[in-house]
């Protein structure tokens with residue numbers, strides 16, 4: 059249900075989710091761009107915020123990080139508004155605020171500035187009515203950049219591989235989320251864990267998947283994203299996998315995941331009258 063069908067007296071601000079896990083290479087960016095494209099495909103208005111200086115979500119959305127005139131760096135340093143810094147992803151069907159190497163400097167520059175953890179939150183508040191969902195792709199650390207994401211969000215989606223050490227790394231993230239919840243952002247909660255790069259032929263992965271279910275129960279999304287090479291190939295074409303090869307198993311899983319997120323967490327339809 060798109061927000062524009064709601065009465066104008068009842069604006070439905072965007073649901074803001076961070077895609078976070080302090081490990082690198084676990085599928086955060088792949089989840090961000092494909093969930094964004096999947097949500098766009100099922101009719102939602104979506105904004106992606108790339109908070110990783112590597113700029114992979116930017117490139118994977120078909121926006122060239124090397125030629126960005128305004129990026130999330132400018133938004134955090136308040137030299138541009140979010141409305142000025144956003145670009146349309148040509149293939150993805152969503153908007154994106156890009157990032158590049160310049161963003162790694164923001165970490166240092168922000169330290170002495172007032173409201174250093176709330177900069178993204180303030181910037182997003184201005185455009186929140188333009189979107190149904192905002193997805194923030196976090197860097198692989200629990201840094202001031204990630205903190206800006208967590209302070210701005212309603213919740214966190216945690217992609218994880220079903221590997222032996224997957225649960226161990228999770229406790230740091232869970233502790234950080236608890237601290238942010240207690241001190242900076244009472245709205246923040248773990249929305250859910252998403253099992254990614256899953257290979258059902260590997261017994262260990264099945265076992266860890268069951269452990270994750272047993273431990274986290276309803277906090278685990280029903281959808282499981284399989285390991286699928288088409289998802290890995292798509293970024294070099296500047297497209298989310300969902301758009302690059304819609305028939306591939308990975309793409310279909312992400313569209314199913316978008317439906318699950320929309321069903322569970324999307325804007326609530328207005329009541330009669």
Ligand code: ADP
Nearest residue numbers: 082083084085086087088255284285286289290
């Ligand atoms: P992160 O953002 O956490 O560092 P990425 O999303 O960049 O992780 O994923 C790491 C690598 O794994 C990338 O090369 C990506 O293309 C690949 N990858 C991610 N998800 C899948 C998947 N479901 N199947 C195959 N390859 C994947």
Ligand code: MG
Nearest residue numbers: 086087110114
């Ligand atoms: Mg990434």
